[in-house]
Every structure is written in structure tokens, then in C-alpha cells.
Amino acid sequence: MNNNEILQEPIWNNKHFLFNGKTIYFKNWIKNIKYVKDLFNDSGFKTIDEISKEICKKANVLCEYKIVKSAFKYIREKIHGYESKFINIKDKRYFNFTNKYCTVEKQKRKFFYEILLSKLFISPKHHNLYHKEYNVSKEMWKHIYQQKIKLALDRIIAEFNYKLMHNLLSCKKYMFKWKKESSDKCSLCLETEDMRHLIYECKNVSLVWNMVSLACKVNIQWKSIVIGFYFECNQSTRLLNNFISFIALKIYKYKMFCRLSNLEETEYSISNHVKKCTVLWCKVIKYSNYALKTNAIEHFIKLL
Structure with missing residues (x-):
């Protein structure tokens, strides 16, 4: 993916951005920080003080910030901060489907069928x-x-x-x-x-x-x-x-x-x-x- 495509990617439950082999998701961040571009400004990757102003609950902000920063370790070196302000994303509703964060718009039957197949059957x-x-x-x-x-x-x-x-x-x-x-x-x-x-x-x-x-x-x-x-x-x-x-x-x-x-x-x-x-x-x-x-x-x- 090029820089523009990376900046348009959703952050949460995205298999491209992992911490210890798992996708990340912080409920209190999602209101204002949804896409990769939201983590950057003209100076580059946002500081903890800048992030804390945008999230709802700040109790675990230090720990969460370190996890996000670690997940974007290689991305931070690649992305230039000024690029983020030129990215316009039409806001869409994204949902977590089997550890994959994606929208349901323009999805075909095969997409939903594969989700059903991936569900594990738990015996009574x-x-x-x-x-x-x-x-x-x-x-x-x-x-x-x-x-x-x-x-x-x-x-x-x-x-x-x-x-x-x-x-x-x-x-x-x-x-x-x-x-x-x-x-x-x-x-x-x-x-x-x-x-x-x-x-x-x-x-x-x-x-x-x-x-x-x-x-x-x-x-x-x-x-x-x-x-x-x-x-x-x-x-x-x-x-x-x-x-x-x-x-x-x-x-x-x-x-x-x-x-x-x-x-x-x-x-x-x-x-x-x-x-x-x-x-x-x-x-x-x-x-x-x-x-x-x-x-x-x-x-x-x-x-x-």
C-alpha cells in the first residue's frame, strides 16, 4: 500500500496494524480517531498530549498510546505528517467481522457467507x-x-x-x-x-x-x-x-x-x-x- 492508502485505512481491528500479533481496539478512542490519518498532524505522529484531548476516557491513555505507537512503529517512519491533511474520507460505518474491521457497503453474498462459515459451533x-x-x-x-x-x-x-x-x-x-x-x-x-x-x-x-x-x-x-x-x-x-x-x-x-x-x-x-x-x-x-x-x-x- 502507498502512503495515501495507508492513511485511509481504519485503525481498529485492522489486521494490518497488530500489537503482539493481535489487532487493537480502544472504545474510548473511536469517536474522534478512526483512521490512520487521525494519528498524524503536520509535525508527524501525534503526541500523547494531543491524543488525550481527543479521547473520551483518559485513565489508561499512557498504556493505550504506547500500544498504538508500537502497532504503527514502521508506519510512523514512512508517513509524512503533512500528507494527512490532504486525505478526505467519506465517513462510513465499520463493523468487526471475525477480527476484520470493514464496512458492509457494496459487499456481496460471498462476504457474509464466509463470515457464517468462520463462526465456530459451540456444543451445548x-x-x-x-x-x-x-x-x-x-x-x-x-x-x-x-x-x-x-x-x-x-x-x-x-x-x-x-x-x-x-x-x-x-x-x-x-x-x-x-x-x-x-x-x-x-x-x-x-x-x-x-x-x-x-x-x-x-x-x-x-x-x-x-x-x-x-x-x-x-x-x-x-x-x-x-x-x-x-x-x-x-x-x-x-x-x-x-x-x-x-x-x-x-x-x-x-x-x-x-x-x-x-x-x-x-x-x-x-x-x-x-x-x-x-x-x-x-x-x-x-x-x-x-x-x-x-x-x-x-x-x-x-x-x-
């Missing part, structure tokens, strides 16, 4: 927990989301599955932590009530899950409820995953309803509620265009 916290507990690899999450979210038979089940996977549902453990409950213990089992206990391990839901296991001829575990069966993608696994999620959803919703209404959460009342809801849901599936066999659901209804 519970992905690591499930990896440790159930040995779920990163590659498998694509299939899990396919089965539990994309192939959910309705939006409510999909939302519930997502919240359950990421531990976003309410239970006494969190309510106690937020000081909304006097205890984090289950009133029936006297054990800490987390999501696993609330939906799966509590004594008042054991009958429901035993009947689900018998009807589906599969031993339903907590892993089956949270991440489902994802190794195969067919109509059978789709119905099985939706059926398990539906039962978990109805147990959770009914327990929350009982707590809001000050009703007792008994094994009979939960089983009866789940049965009534499942009968209606089974009819909906039968008369829909899903083309799913409901034999296991009908068997569950008879058992319950």
Missing part, C-alpha cells in the same frame, strides 16, 4: 454430559435431532424434547435453587427431584413406564426418553420415539398442573390422565396421514 453443555454418560458421539447428534425434533408428530412434542434434552424444564431441584420451593425433595420418595426423578424414577410413574415397556417390548430407560432410539430411521422408530416423548410430556404436564392446582399426585390419577390422553392421541394418529401402525399404543391402553 448437555452434549458433553450425554457423551460421558451414554457415550453419544458428536456425529450421532444429527440423527438424534432428526428423530426427536424434526420427525416429531407435532410442534408441542418437538419443543418438549428440545427442552428435556437441554434440561430446560422446571423441577423441585431448580425451584429450590431459585428459592421458589422450601425443599428440593420429592414429597413421595423423599429423594432429590431432578428431571430424571420427576418424569421417570418417581414411584407414582413407575406403573406407566412398566406398561410402556411391556407394550413396546423394549426396556424403557431414561436414555430412551431423553435421546430416544436413533440408530435406525424408519416408521417404527419414529412412532416409538414419539410415543415415549408423548408419555413423558403428559406426565410432566399433569404433575405441573397438580402443583399449580394443589392436587395430590397419585399413581392412579397420573395413570388415568395418561391413558385418557393416549386414547385421544391414538385416534388422531389413526385418522392422520402419518401411515403409522398404532398396535403398541393400543396395547398400552389396554394394559393401563
Whole structure:
């Protein structure tokens, strides 16, 4: 770049001006000092006293000035101060894109597409927990989301599955932590009530899950409820995953309803509620265009 081009360059987050291998950015400088030309006057590179008059906060001005001066070490020797007053720049809005300070004007789709590609994907916290507990690899999450979210038979089940996977549902453990409950213990089992206990391990839901296991001829575990069966993608696994999620959803919703209404959460009342809801849901599936066999659901209804 020649001197004119250098003087027109933005200072902040510019990969051409580095300090210890990193771009620089001082928020309190940017109001009056944006471009390289703003660092120079007729005498050359501005002194610390001249700079301090132009910035908002002066608490760290000495340290910041030394960093900027170091970043422009070789530029200072090359630029003549008088050149800066002949540079006219139309003020533009610049933004920090992946350590690159640039304007969005006249940018094409490729520019924004490359920014999206450069963004690092941070795995949710519970992905690591499930990896440790159930040995779920990163590659498998694509299939899990396919089965539990994309192939959910309705939006409510999909939302519930997502919240359950990421531990976003309410239970006494969190309510106690937020000081909304006097205890984090289950009133029936006297054990800490987390999501696993609330939906799966509590004594008042054991009958429901035993009947689900018998009807589906599969031993339903907590892993089956949270991440489902994802190794195969067919109509059978789709119905099985939706059926398990539906039962978990109805147990959770009914327990929350009982707590809001000050009703007792008994094994009979939960089983009866789940049965009534499942009968209606089974009819909906039968008369829909899903083309799913409901034999296991009908068997569950008879058992319950």
C-alpha cells in the first residue's frame, strides 16, 4: 500500500496494524480517531498530549498510546505528517467481522457467507454430559435431532424434547435453587427431584413406564426418553420415539398442573390422565396421514 492508502485505512481491528500479533481496539478512542490519518498532524505522529484531548476516557491513555505507537512503529517512519491533511474520507460505518474491521457497503453474498462459515459451533453443555454418560458421539447428534425434533408428530412434542434434552424444564431441584420451593425433595420418595426423578424414577410413574415397556417390548430407560432410539430411521422408530416423548410430556404436564392446582399426585390419577390422553392421541394418529401402525399404543391402553 502507498502512503495515501495507508492513511485511509481504519485503525481498529485492522489486521494490518497488530500489537503482539493481535489487532487493537480502544472504545474510548473511536469517536474522534478512526483512521490512520487521525494519528498524524503536520509535525508527524501525534503526541500523547494531543491524543488525550481527543479521547473520551483518559485513565489508561499512557498504556493505550504506547500500544498504538508500537502497532504503527514502521508506519510512523514512512508517513509524512503533512500528507494527512490532504486525505478526505467519506465517513462510513465499520463493523468487526471475525477480527476484520470493514464496512458492509457494496459487499456481496460471498462476504457474509464466509463470515457464517468462520463462526465456530459451540456444543451445548448437555452434549458433553450425554457423551460421558451414554457415550453419544458428536456425529450421532444429527440423527438424534432428526428423530426427536424434526420427525416429531407435532410442534408441542418437538419443543418438549428440545427442552428435556437441554434440561430446560422446571423441577423441585431448580425451584429450590431459585428459592421458589422450601425443599428440593420429592414429597413421595423423599429423594432429590431432578428431571430424571420427576418424569421417570418417581414411584407414582413407575406403573406407566412398566406398561410402556411391556407394550413396546423394549426396556424403557431414561436414555430412551431423553435421546430416544436413533440408530435406525424408519416408521417404527419414529412412532416409538414419539410415543415415549408423548408419555413423558403428559406426565410432566399433569404433575405441573397438580402443583399449580394443589392436587395430590397419585399413581392412579397420573395413570388415568395418561391413558385418557393416549386414547385421544391414538385416534388422531389413526385418522392422520402419518401411515403409522398404532398396535403398541393400543396395547398400552389396554394394559393401563
